[in-house]
Amino acid sequence: MKLNQIADNPGARKGRMRVGRGIGSGKGKTSGRGVKGQKSRTGVAIKGFEGGQMPLYRRIPKRGFTPPHQKSYQVVNLGTLQKAIDDKKLDAGKPIDAAAMQAAGLFKAARDGVRVLGKGEIKSKVELKVAGASASAIAAVEKAGGKVELPPQPEAKAA
Secondary structure (H helix, E strand, C coil), rough: CHHHCCCCCCCCCCCCCCCCCHHHHHHCCCCCCCCCCHHHCCCCCCCCCCCEECHHHCCCCCCCCCCCCCCCCCEHHHHHHHHHHCCCCCCCCCEEHHHHHHHHCCCCCCCCEEECCCCCCCCCCEHHHHHHHHCHHHHHHHCCCCCCCCCCCCCCCCC
């Protein structure tokens, strides 16, 4: 068999319906659109139009504001870190940063950095280099003998 001999089974592909080609076709005259009115014409897009009534999306009150340049952190709990160390995915002897956590499969993308939270418990002595950490997470890591290294905070401008 050659490439030019390959063909579909008879009836496997159905041609498109050609509308407006005479009444004998079953889709002649008005082409299945009914008669008259805006929707029988071409170029009509009335998504969200409610016949002159105020549309739902305009009746509902709008609330809040999403800052356009807001930072988005990956969240890692202490329990998850301990599990990764127990499963030999992370080496507690080396500093653990976002790249090491990503390589261990704790998340797919680091986004704007990693923030460690205090859910769960950590038994291993670890050195974490992360973008942020909760007070309870820092306390738990230091209690286990490790330390958390955070980036320097920008100083507030004097007014």
